[in-house]
């Protein structure tokens with residue numbers, strides 16, 4: 001961004017200031033071309049660790065490494081002029097101690113240029129969030145369903161129904177008190193998400209948490225119909241790019257087999273064209 005650029009990038013403090021205002025729009029992005037499109041329309045481009053499942057074919061997010069997040073983080077930062085890139089801390093990169101979390105969050109920020117990180121966990125991560133925020137690392141928290149804990153949660157279930165509600169509220173309050181600038185509420189019942197959103201002074205970003213959050217996030221490949229292995233109830237398909245790609249690739253394969261592609265206009269003549277002509 002040049003000093004004279006009229007485009008001002010969104011920063012963590014801007015997101016925090018959006019509490020209760022026009023809903024915050026967030027999508028994941030993992031590559032520069034998609035980040036450019038997300039940047040044109042969204043406030044936040046989240047480099048989610050969902051990249052492991054969506055782009056790398058992993059069975060869960062547990063196999064995602066810091067190096068993968070740095071590589072995809074750099075690509076997304078290159079594609080963002082206005083929207084704020086936020087990078088997920090992968091499983092195993094922050095849970096051990098606040099010092100471990102700081103070391104790896106600092107690498108994510110220094111090596112990608114992103115101004116913030118996201119990490120999963122509520123009360124048990126509060127000390128770490130406070131440690132990071134006191135040392136210049138803005139943190140987006142993530143409570144409710146935390147996919148990195150799928151093995152202890154027992155699946156990708158709704159979190160916060162009935163007696164579980166108090167725990168989710170305590171988690172959300174703890175990350176706010178620790179200094180998180182916003183919090184993702186994943187797969188939390190709508191009424192509970194609304195109550196938390198009303199109670200907290202920081203914005204809540206919902207995914208499967210109803211319309212009364214301060215913002216929404218989806219996995220971009222889910223909403224574009226590109227990643228079709230899972231279809232969670234909370235995903236609305238805004239496009240069918242997977243089907244369009246299948247049709248396009250099938251047409252290409254058929255034309256190659258029939259020697260209909262390449263056509264003469266896609267090739268090069270044996271003699272050089274006259275000066276000024278293309279080809």
Ligand code: KIV
Pocket residue numbers: 028046047048049050051088142184186207217218219
């Ligand atoms: O990894 C991810 O994409 C996420 C969002 C779905 C919130 O954490």
